[in-house]
Amino acid sequence: MTGGSLVTNIVVAVKYVPDATADRTFSSDNTVDRDNVDGLLSELDEYAVEQALQVVEAGEGEVTVLTVGPEDAADAVRKALQMGADKGVHVVDDAIHGSDAFATSLVLAKAIEKLEYDFVFFGMGSTDGSMGIVPTLVAERLGLPAVTFGSEVTVDGDSVTIRRDGDAATQEISASGKVVVSVTDQTGEARYPSFKGIMAAKKKPVDTWSLSDLGVDAGEVGLENAWTKVESFEPRPPRTAGEIVTDEGDGGVKLVEFLASKKFV
Template sequence: MNIVVLVKQVPDSGVDRNLRTDDNTVDRGSANNVINEMDEYAIEEALKIKEAHGGEVTILTMGPDQATESIRKALSMGPDKAVHVLDDALAGSCAVTTSKVLSAALGQLNADLVLCGAESTDGRVQVLPHMLAERLGVAALTGARKLTVDGSTLTIERQTEEGYEVITAETPAVVSVWDTINEPRYPSFKGIMAAKKKPVQTLPLGDLGVAPAEVGRAGATSAVLEHSKRPPRSSGTKVTDEGAGGTQLVEFLATEKFV
Protein backbone atom coordinates (compact mmCIF):
# COMPACT_ATOMS: atom_id res chain seq x y z
CA MET A 1 0.00 0.00 0.00
CA ASN A 2 1.26 3.45 -0.94
CA ILE A 3 0.73 5.64 2.14
CA VAL A 4 1.33 9.38 2.33
CA VAL A 5 1.38 11.12 5.72
CA LEU A 6 0.84 14.87 5.92
CA VAL A 7 3.18 16.50 8.42
CA LYS A 8 3.05 20.14 9.46
CA GLN A 9 5.71 22.03 11.38
CA VAL A 10 4.09 24.19 14.08
CA PRO A 11 5.22 26.32 17.03
CA ASP A 12 5.58 24.23 20.19
CA SER A 13 2.26 24.40 22.06
CA GLY A 14 4.13 24.05 25.35
CA VAL A 15 5.61 27.53 25.15
CA ASP A 16 4.31 31.02 24.35
CA ARG A 17 3.20 31.46 20.77
CA ASN A 18 2.83 34.80 19.03
CA LEU A 19 1.44 36.39 15.89
CA ARG A 20 3.54 38.76 13.83
CA THR A 21 2.70 42.44 14.20
CA ASP A 22 3.08 43.25 10.49
CA ASP A 23 0.69 40.73 8.93
CA ASN A 24 -0.98 38.89 11.87
CA THR A 25 0.38 35.51 10.80
CA VAL A 26 2.05 33.00 13.13
CA ASP A 27 5.53 34.13 14.14
CA ARG A 28 7.48 30.98 13.32
CA GLY A 29 10.87 32.65 13.31
CA SER A 30 10.88 33.26 17.06
CA ALA A 31 9.23 29.97 18.04
CA ASN A 32 10.51 26.52 18.91
CA ASN A 33 9.03 24.64 15.94
CA VAL A 34 8.08 20.97 16.15
CA ILE A 35 6.02 18.34 14.33
CA ASN A 36 2.32 18.92 14.87
CA GLU A 37 1.44 16.51 17.68
CA MET A 38 -1.50 14.81 15.93
CA ASP A 39 0.66 14.15 12.87
CA GLU A 40 2.97 11.96 14.96
CA TYR A 41 0.02 9.63 15.58
CA ALA A 42 -0.67 9.58 11.83
CA ILE A 43 2.98 8.62 11.18
CA GLU A 44 2.76 5.81 13.73
CA GLU A 45 -0.45 4.48 12.18
CA ALA A 46 1.13 4.51 8.72
CA LEU A 47 4.12 2.54 10.00
CA LYS A 48 1.86 -0.02 11.68
CA ILE A 49 -0.05 -0.52 8.42
CA LYS A 50 3.18 -0.89 6.48
CA GLU A 51 4.47 -3.47 8.96
CA ALA A 52 1.25 -5.47 8.70
CA HIS A 53 0.51 -5.14 4.98
CA GLY A 54 3.71 -3.96 3.29
CA GLY A 55 4.13 -0.94 1.05
CA GLU A 56 5.83 2.42 1.36
CA VAL A 57 5.35 5.47 3.59
CA THR A 58 6.02 8.97 2.27
CA ILE A 59 6.03 12.17 4.34
CA LEU A 60 4.49 15.22 2.63
CA THR A 61 5.17 18.67 4.06
CA MET A 62 4.37 22.18 2.90
CA GLY A 63 6.43 24.84 4.64
CA PRO A 64 9.55 27.03 4.66
CA ASP A 65 13.18 25.86 4.68
CA GLN A 66 13.16 25.27 8.43
CA ALA A 67 10.43 22.63 8.01
CA THR A 68 13.26 20.32 6.89
CA GLU A 69 14.02 19.79 10.59
CA SER A 70 10.58 18.26 11.15
CA ILE A 71 10.84 16.24 7.95
CA ARG A 72 14.05 14.58 9.19
CA LYS A 73 12.46 14.00 12.61
CA ALA A 74 9.48 12.32 10.91
CA LEU A 75 11.78 10.18 8.75
CA SER A 76 13.70 9.06 11.84
CA MET A 77 10.52 7.35 13.06
CA GLY A 78 10.64 5.00 10.06
CA PRO A 79 9.01 6.36 6.85
CA ASP A 80 10.85 5.74 3.58
CA LYS A 81 11.07 9.17 1.97
CA ALA A 82 9.65 12.68 1.97
CA VAL A 83 8.35 15.39 -0.34
CA HIS A 84 8.76 19.03 0.68
CA VAL A 85 6.56 21.60 -1.07
CA LEU A 86 8.76 24.68 -0.79
CA ASP A 87 8.12 28.09 -2.32
CA ASP A 88 8.40 31.63 -0.93
CA ALA A 89 5.00 32.47 -2.43
CA LEU A 90 3.30 30.04 -0.01
CA ALA A 91 3.83 32.26 3.06
CA GLY A 92 0.48 33.26 4.56
CA SER A 93 -1.60 30.62 2.73
CA CYS A 94 -5.00 29.84 4.23
CA ALA A 95 -6.54 26.38 4.65
CA VAL A 96 -8.31 26.57 1.28
CA THR A 97 -5.17 27.40 -0.70
CA THR A 98 -3.12 24.94 1.35
CA SER A 99 -5.55 22.19 0.34
CA LYS A 100 -5.14 23.22 -3.30
CA VAL A 101 -1.34 22.92 -3.14
CA LEU A 102 -1.29 19.67 -1.17
CA SER A 103 -3.91 18.04 -3.42
CA ALA A 104 -1.74 18.93 -6.43
CA ALA A 105 1.23 17.26 -4.75
CA LEU A 106 -0.83 14.22 -3.76
CA GLY A 107 -1.97 13.94 -7.37
CA GLN A 108 1.64 13.19 -8.29
CA LEU A 109 2.17 10.65 -5.51
CA ASN A 110 -0.72 8.27 -6.35
CA ALA A 111 -1.44 7.45 -2.71
CA ASP A 112 -3.76 4.62 -1.75
CA LEU A 113 -4.10 6.12 1.71
CA VAL A 114 -3.51 9.68 2.94
CA LEU A 115 -3.10 9.96 6.71
CA CYS A 116 -3.00 13.15 8.76
CA GLY A 117 -3.74 14.51 12.21
CA ALA A 118 -7.32 15.57 12.90
CA GLU A 119 -6.15 19.12 13.58
CA SER A 120 -3.04 21.28 13.83
CA THR A 121 -2.16 22.97 17.09
CA ASP A 122 -1.64 26.36 15.42
CA GLY A 123 -4.77 26.58 13.25
CA ARG A 124 -7.14 24.06 14.92
CA VAL A 125 -9.76 24.36 12.14
CA GLN A 126 -10.05 20.60 11.37
CA VAL A 127 -11.09 21.23 7.75
CA LEU A 128 -8.04 20.24 5.70
CA PRO A 129 -8.80 16.47 5.50
CA HIS A 130 -12.28 17.20 4.15
CA MET A 131 -10.98 19.74 1.64
CA LEU A 132 -8.30 17.34 0.38
CA ALA A 133 -10.79 14.50 -0.05
CA GLU A 134 -13.13 16.79 -1.97
CA ARG A 135 -10.38 18.04 -4.29
CA LEU A 136 -9.07 14.49 -4.86
CA GLY A 137 -12.54 13.00 -5.32
CA VAL A 138 -11.99 10.32 -2.65
CA ALA A 139 -13.62 9.31 0.63
CA ALA A 140 -12.92 11.24 3.84
CA LEU A 141 -12.76 9.13 7.01
CA THR A 142 -12.15 11.72 9.69
CA GLY A 143 -11.60 11.77 13.43
CA ALA A 144 -10.48 8.14 13.69
CA ARG A 145 -9.66 6.55 17.02
CA LYS A 146 -9.14 3.18 15.32
CA LEU A 147 -8.31 2.19 11.73
CA THR A 148 -8.60 -1.29 10.24
CA VAL A 149 -7.27 -2.22 6.80
CA ASP A 150 -8.66 -5.24 4.96
CA GLY A 151 -7.32 -5.31 1.42
CA SER A 152 -8.68 -2.15 -0.21
CA THR A 153 -11.34 -1.66 2.48
CA LEU A 154 -10.80 0.83 5.29
CA THR A 155 -12.89 0.87 8.45
CA ILE A 156 -12.58 3.48 11.17
CA GLU A 157 -14.14 4.15 14.52
CA ARG A 158 -14.90 7.87 14.37
CA GLN A 159 -14.58 9.41 17.80
CA THR A 160 -17.61 11.42 18.96
CA GLU A 161 -18.71 12.98 22.24
CA GLU A 162 -21.21 10.16 22.75
CA GLY A 163 -18.92 7.28 21.75
CA TYR A 164 -17.97 6.32 18.21
CA GLU A 165 -19.36 5.72 14.72
CA VAL A 166 -18.19 2.93 12.39
CA ILE A 167 -17.38 4.23 8.89
CA THR A 168 -16.20 2.12 5.93
CA ALA A 169 -14.81 3.15 2.54
CA GLU A 170 -12.61 1.85 -0.24
CA THR A 171 -9.16 3.16 -1.06
CA PRO A 172 -8.00 5.66 -2.12
CA ALA A 173 -9.11 7.70 0.89
CA VAL A 174 -8.09 10.42 3.33
CA VAL A 175 -8.06 9.43 7.01
CA SER A 176 -7.49 11.86 9.89
CA VAL A 177 -6.67 10.55 13.36
CA TRP A 178 -6.90 11.62 16.99
CA ASP A 179 -4.31 10.94 19.67
CA THR A 180 -6.41 8.04 20.97
CA ILE A 181 -5.49 5.82 18.02
CA ASN A 182 -2.02 4.66 19.13
CA GLU A 183 1.18 5.60 20.94
CA PRO A 184 3.88 7.02 18.62
CA ARG A 185 7.27 5.36 18.78
CA TYR A 186 10.42 7.23 19.74
CA PRO A 187 13.09 7.46 17.04
CA SER A 188 16.02 5.15 17.71
CA PHE A 189 19.62 6.22 17.21
CA LYS A 190 19.72 3.96 14.16
CA GLY A 191 16.58 5.63 12.83
CA ILE A 192 17.99 9.10 13.38
CA MET A 193 21.17 8.24 11.48
CA ALA A 194 19.23 6.53 8.67
CA ALA A 195 16.95 9.56 8.28
CA LYS A 196 19.91 11.66 7.17
CA LYS A 197 20.27 9.53 4.04
CA LYS A 198 16.61 9.13 3.11
CA PRO A 199 15.54 11.00 -0.04
CA VAL A 200 13.68 14.30 0.31
CA GLN A 201 12.23 15.68 -2.92
CA THR A 202 11.61 19.43 -3.11
CA LEU A 203 8.63 20.62 -5.16
CA PRO A 204 8.18 24.31 -6.05
CA LEU A 205 4.79 25.65 -7.14
CA GLY A 206 5.85 25.54 -10.78
CA ASP A 207 6.10 21.76 -10.65
CA LEU A 208 2.56 21.54 -9.25
CA GLY A 209 0.87 23.75 -11.83
CA VAL A 210 -0.18 26.29 -9.19
CA ALA A 211 0.37 30.00 -9.86
CA PRO A 212 1.95 32.13 -7.07
CA ALA A 213 -0.98 34.55 -7.20
CA GLU A 214 -3.33 31.72 -6.15
CA VAL A 215 -1.60 31.14 -2.81
CA GLY A 216 -0.02 33.08 0.03
CA ARG A 217 -1.63 36.18 1.47
CA ALA A 218 -2.62 37.35 -2.00
CA GLY A 219 -4.72 34.26 -2.65
CA ALA A 220 -5.98 33.67 0.89
CA THR A 221 -9.74 33.40 1.41
CA SER A 222 -9.46 34.39 5.07
CA ALA A 223 -7.14 36.51 7.17
CA VAL A 224 -6.63 37.68 10.75
CA LEU A 225 -7.47 41.39 10.83
CA GLU A 226 -6.25 42.13 14.35
CA HIS A 227 -5.12 40.35 17.46
CA SER A 228 -4.27 41.00 21.08
CA LYS A 229 -2.73 39.09 23.95
CA ARG A 230 -5.01 37.12 26.26
CA PRO A 231 -5.72 39.32 29.31
CA PRO A 232 -4.09 38.22 32.56
CA ARG A 233 -6.17 35.97 34.75
CA SER A 234 -8.03 37.95 37.39
CA SER A 235 -8.20 36.86 41.01
CA GLY A 236 -10.96 34.45 41.87
CA THR A 237 -13.99 34.99 44.07
CA LYS A 238 -13.80 33.36 47.49
CA VAL A 239 -17.04 32.32 49.15
CA THR A 240 -16.85 32.02 52.93
CA ASP A 241 -19.64 29.85 54.22
CA GLU A 242 -21.25 31.54 57.21
CA GLY A 243 -24.61 29.91 56.66
CA ALA A 244 -25.40 31.32 53.22
CA GLY A 245 -22.46 29.87 51.28
CA GLY A 246 -24.64 27.69 49.08
CA THR A 247 -26.81 30.64 48.06
CA GLN A 248 -23.77 32.78 47.31
CA LEU A 249 -22.25 30.02 45.20
CA VAL A 250 -25.44 29.58 43.13
CA GLU A 251 -25.72 33.36 42.64
CA PHE A 252 -22.12 33.50 41.42
CA LEU A 253 -22.65 30.59 38.99
CA ALA A 254 -25.85 32.25 37.71
CA THR A 255 -24.02 35.55 37.19
CA GLU A 256 -21.34 33.75 35.15
CA LYS A 257 -24.11 31.92 33.23
CA PHE A 258 -22.93 28.48 34.36
CA VAL A 259 -26.43 27.65 35.59
Protein backbone atom coordinates in the same frame (compact mmCIF):
# COMPACT_ATOMS: atom_id res chain seq x y z
CA MET B 1 -4.12 -1.57 12.56
CA THR B 2 -3.52 -4.42 10.16
CA GLY B 3 -2.20 -4.49 6.65
CA GLY B 4 -3.14 -6.71 3.75
CA SER B 5 -0.78 -8.82 1.65
CA LEU B 6 -0.55 -6.26 -1.15
CA VAL B 7 2.16 -3.64 -1.44
CA THR B 8 0.76 -0.53 0.21
CA ASN B 9 2.19 2.94 -0.34
CA ILE B 10 0.94 5.67 1.96
CA VAL B 11 1.46 9.42 1.81
CA VAL B 12 1.17 11.10 5.19
CA ALA B 13 0.58 14.85 5.15
CA VAL B 14 2.13 16.55 8.17
CA LYS B 15 2.45 20.11 9.42
CA TYR B 16 5.19 22.08 11.12
CA VAL B 17 3.55 24.05 13.94
CA PRO B 18 4.60 26.36 16.79
CA ASP B 19 5.18 24.56 20.07
CA ALA B 20 1.85 24.58 21.91
CA THR B 21 3.62 25.05 25.24
CA ALA B 22 5.25 28.30 24.11
CA ASP B 23 3.79 31.81 24.13
CA ARG B 24 2.25 31.90 20.68
CA THR B 25 1.22 35.09 18.93
CA PHE B 26 0.79 36.70 15.52
CA SER B 27 3.14 38.65 13.30
CA SER B 28 2.52 42.16 12.03
CA ASP B 29 0.63 40.80 9.00
CA ASN B 30 -1.74 38.85 11.31
CA THR B 31 -0.28 35.48 10.39
CA VAL B 32 1.01 33.06 13.01
CA ASP B 33 4.44 34.09 14.27
CA ARG B 34 6.68 31.16 13.40
CA ASP B 35 10.00 32.99 13.70
CA ASN B 36 10.08 33.75 17.42
CA VAL B 37 8.86 30.42 18.75
CA ASP B 38 10.20 26.89 18.43
CA GLY B 39 8.40 24.69 15.93
CA LEU B 40 7.87 20.95 15.67
CA LEU B 41 5.91 18.20 13.97
CA SER B 42 2.27 18.59 14.98
CA GLU B 43 1.51 16.07 17.70
CA LEU B 44 -1.76 15.13 16.04
CA ASP B 45 0.12 14.26 12.84
CA GLU B 46 2.36 11.87 14.75
CA TYR B 47 -0.66 9.59 15.14
CA ALA B 48 -1.14 9.54 11.35
CA VAL B 49 2.53 8.67 10.84
CA GLU B 50 2.24 5.89 13.41
CA GLN B 51 -0.82 4.35 11.78
CA ALA B 52 0.79 4.48 8.33
CA LEU B 53 3.92 2.79 9.67
CA GLN B 54 1.85 0.02 11.24
CA VAL B 55 0.10 -0.68 7.93
CA VAL B 56 3.36 -0.92 6.00
CA GLU B 57 5.10 -2.96 8.69
CA ALA B 58 2.30 -5.53 8.53
CA GLY B 59 2.96 -6.08 4.84
CA GLU B 60 5.03 -4.32 2.22
CA GLY B 61 5.24 -0.77 0.95
CA GLU B 62 6.56 2.68 1.73
CA VAL B 63 5.54 5.67 3.79
CA THR B 64 6.17 9.07 2.22
CA VAL B 65 5.86 12.14 4.42
CA LEU B 66 4.67 15.36 2.78
CA THR B 67 4.73 18.84 4.26
CA VAL B 68 4.06 22.36 2.99
CA GLY B 69 5.80 25.15 4.85
CA PRO B 70 8.86 27.36 5.34
CA GLU B 71 12.46 26.15 5.42
CA ASP B 72 12.17 25.11 9.07
CA ALA B 73 9.31 22.76 8.19
CA ALA B 74 12.00 20.32 7.11
CA ASP B 75 12.24 19.51 10.84
CA ALA B 76 8.74 18.02 10.73
CA VAL B 77 9.73 15.75 7.84
CA ARG B 78 12.92 14.78 9.65
CA LYS B 79 11.00 13.76 12.78
CA ALA B 80 8.69 11.53 10.74
CA LEU B 81 11.67 9.94 9.00
CA GLN B 82 13.22 9.27 12.40
CA MET B 83 10.01 7.54 13.42
CA GLY B 84 10.39 5.20 10.45
CA ALA B 85 8.96 6.83 7.31
CA ASP B 86 10.90 5.98 4.15
CA LYS B 87 11.17 9.31 2.35
CA GLY B 88 9.95 12.87 2.46
CA VAL B 89 8.74 15.73 0.29
CA HIS B 90 8.91 19.36 1.36
CA VAL B 91 7.01 21.97 -0.65
CA VAL B 92 8.55 25.35 0.11
CA ASP B 93 7.95 28.62 -1.71
CA ASP B 94 7.84 32.20 -0.43
CA ALA B 95 4.52 32.71 -2.22
CA ILE B 96 2.84 30.15 0.07
CA HIS B 97 3.19 32.37 3.16
CA GLY B 98 -0.20 33.21 4.65
CA SER B 99 -2.12 30.58 2.68
CA ASP B 100 -5.40 29.46 4.21
CA ALA B 101 -6.78 25.92 4.36
CA PHE B 102 -8.18 26.12 0.84
CA ALA B 103 -4.87 27.11 -0.75
CA THR B 104 -2.98 24.63 1.39
CA SER B 105 -5.26 21.85 0.19
CA LEU B 106 -4.53 22.84 -3.40
CA VAL B 107 -0.78 22.62 -2.91
CA LEU B 108 -1.06 19.32 -1.05
CA ALA B 109 -3.31 17.81 -3.72
CA LYS B 110 -0.96 18.83 -6.53
CA ALA B 111 1.98 17.34 -4.64
CA ILE B 112 0.13 14.10 -3.91
CA GLU B 113 -0.71 13.73 -7.60
CA LYS B 114 3.01 13.53 -8.31
CA LEU B 115 3.52 10.71 -5.83
CA GLU B 116 2.80 7.00 -5.92
CA TYR B 117 0.23 6.14 -3.29
CA ASP B 118 -2.66 3.92 -2.29
CA PHE B 119 -3.83 5.89 0.74
CA VAL B 120 -3.31 9.40 2.06
CA PHE B 121 -3.24 9.79 5.84
CA PHE B 122 -3.78 12.96 7.88
CA GLY B 123 -4.03 13.82 11.54
CA MET B 124 -7.44 15.00 12.70
CA GLY B 125 -6.33 18.66 12.61
CA SER B 126 -3.37 20.91 13.24
CA THR B 127 -2.51 22.18 16.70
CA ASP B 128 -2.21 25.75 15.43
CA GLY B 129 -5.19 26.26 13.10
CA SER B 130 -7.38 23.49 14.59
CA MET B 131 -9.71 23.55 11.58
CA GLY B 132 -9.69 19.87 10.62
CA ILE B 133 -11.02 20.50 7.11
CA VAL B 134 -7.88 20.03 5.01
CA PRO B 135 -8.24 16.22 4.64
CA THR B 136 -11.68 16.50 3.08
CA LEU B 137 -10.64 19.46 0.93
CA VAL B 138 -7.73 17.43 -0.41
CA ALA B 139 -10.00 14.44 -1.03
CA GLU B 140 -12.40 16.66 -2.98
CA ARG B 141 -9.58 18.03 -5.14
CA LEU B 142 -8.28 14.52 -5.84
CA GLY B 143 -11.74 13.11 -6.47
CA LEU B 144 -11.31 10.51 -3.75
CA PRO B 145 -13.50 9.26 -0.90
CA ALA B 146 -12.57 10.43 2.58
CA VAL B 147 -13.04 8.53 5.84
CA THR B 148 -12.27 10.95 8.64
CA PHE B 149 -11.81 11.16 12.40
CA GLY B 150 -10.98 7.48 12.77
CA SER B 151 -10.23 6.38 16.32
CA GLU B 152 -9.41 2.92 14.99
CA VAL B 153 -8.16 2.14 11.49
CA THR B 154 -7.97 -1.21 9.70
CA VAL B 155 -6.47 -1.67 6.24
CA ASP B 156 -7.11 -4.89 4.35
CA GLY B 157 -5.70 -4.97 0.84
CA ASP B 158 -7.14 -2.00 -1.02
CA SER B 159 -9.87 -1.24 1.50
CA VAL B 160 -9.80 0.76 4.71
CA THR B 161 -12.28 0.73 7.59
CA ILE B 162 -12.40 3.24 10.43
CA ARG B 163 -14.33 3.43 13.67
CA ARG B 164 -15.56 6.95 14.34
CA ASP B 165 -16.59 7.62 17.93
CA GLY B 166 -19.19 10.34 18.38
CA ASP B 167 -20.84 11.74 21.49
CA ALA B 168 -23.86 9.48 21.22
CA ALA B 169 -22.92 6.74 18.76
CA THR B 170 -20.08 4.89 17.06
CA GLN B 171 -19.91 4.52 13.29
CA GLU B 172 -17.96 2.06 11.17
CA ILE B 173 -17.08 3.45 7.75
CA SER B 174 -15.32 1.67 4.89
CA ALA B 175 -13.97 2.66 1.49
CA SER B 176 -11.86 0.97 -1.15
CA GLY B 177 -9.42 2.07 -3.81
CA LYS B 178 -7.40 5.20 -3.20
CA VAL B 179 -8.75 6.80 -0.02
CA VAL B 180 -8.01 9.83 2.16
CA VAL B 181 -8.00 8.96 5.86
CA SER B 182 -7.75 11.15 8.95
CA VAL B 183 -7.08 9.69 12.39
CA THR B 184 -7.61 10.97 15.92
CA ASP B 185 -5.38 10.88 18.96
CA GLN B 186 -7.28 7.80 20.14
CA THR B 187 -5.65 5.47 17.60
CA GLY B 188 -2.75 4.61 19.88
CA GLU B 189 0.43 6.18 21.17
CA ALA B 190 2.90 7.29 18.52
CA ARG B 191 6.37 5.79 18.79
CA TYR B 192 9.45 7.72 19.84
CA PRO B 193 12.37 7.78 17.39
CA SER B 194 15.06 5.32 18.40
CA PHE B 195 18.77 6.09 18.11
CA LYS B 196 18.89 3.72 15.14
CA GLY B 197 15.95 5.57 13.55
CA ILE B 198 17.57 8.95 14.10
CA MET B 199 20.78 7.83 12.41
CA ALA B 200 18.95 6.09 9.55
CA ALA B 201 16.88 9.21 8.84
CA LYS B 202 20.03 11.09 7.82
CA LYS B 203 20.34 8.88 4.72
CA LYS B 204 16.70 8.91 3.67
CA PRO B 205 15.77 10.97 0.58
CA VAL B 206 13.87 14.24 0.91
CA ASP B 207 12.72 16.06 -2.24
CA THR B 208 12.16 19.81 -2.17
CA TRP B 209 9.53 21.16 -4.55
CA SER B 210 8.43 24.69 -5.39
CA LEU B 211 5.05 25.87 -6.69
CA SER B 212 6.38 25.77 -10.26
CA ASP B 213 7.26 22.10 -9.80
CA LEU B 214 3.59 21.49 -9.01
CA GLY B 215 2.15 23.71 -11.72
CA VAL B 216 0.52 25.97 -9.13
CA ASP B 217 0.30 29.69 -9.88
CA ALA B 218 1.38 32.02 -7.08
CA GLY B 219 -1.90 33.91 -7.57
CA GLU B 220 -3.79 30.90 -6.18
CA VAL B 221 -2.04 30.90 -2.80
CA GLY B 222 -0.69 33.27 -0.19
CA LEU B 223 -2.16 35.79 2.22
CA GLU B 224 -3.53 38.14 -0.44
CA ASN B 225 -5.54 35.33 -2.01
CA ALA B 226 -6.78 33.74 1.21
CA TRP B 227 -10.51 33.25 1.70
CA THR B 228 -10.07 33.45 5.47
CA LYS B 229 -7.89 35.94 7.34
CA VAL B 230 -7.26 37.14 10.88
CA GLU B 231 -8.46 40.74 10.94
CA SER B 232 -7.10 41.68 14.36
CA PHE B 233 -5.80 40.22 17.58
CA GLU B 234 -4.84 41.29 21.07
CA PRO B 235 -2.83 39.54 23.79
CA ARG B 236 -4.69 37.66 26.46
CA PRO B 237 -4.84 39.87 29.60
CA PRO B 238 -2.52 38.80 32.43
CA ARG B 239 -3.98 36.83 35.28
CA THR B 240 -5.15 38.88 38.22
CA ALA B 241 -4.73 37.92 41.84
CA GLY B 242 -7.59 35.88 43.19
CA GLU B 243 -9.94 37.09 45.89
CA ILE B 244 -9.41 35.53 49.31
CA VAL B 245 -12.46 35.17 51.54
CA THR B 246 -11.92 34.47 55.21
CA ASP B 247 -14.52 32.06 56.50
CA GLU B 248 -15.90 33.48 59.73
CA GLY B 249 -18.92 31.25 59.76
CA ASP B 250 -20.51 32.89 56.75
CA GLY B 251 -18.22 31.42 54.05
CA GLY B 252 -21.08 29.62 52.36
CA VAL B 253 -23.11 32.83 52.09
CA LYS B 254 -20.15 34.73 50.68
CA LEU B 255 -19.53 31.96 48.15
CA VAL B 256 -23.14 32.08 46.93
CA GLU B 257 -23.00 35.88 46.74
CA PHE B 258 -19.83 35.69 44.66
CA LEU B 259 -21.31 33.12 42.28
CA ALA B 260 -24.47 35.16 41.98
CA SER B 261 -22.47 38.31 41.15
CA LYS B 262 -20.87 36.43 38.27
CA LYS B 263 -24.27 35.08 37.21
CA PHE B 264 -23.16 31.49 37.79
CA VAL B 265 -26.20 30.81 39.96
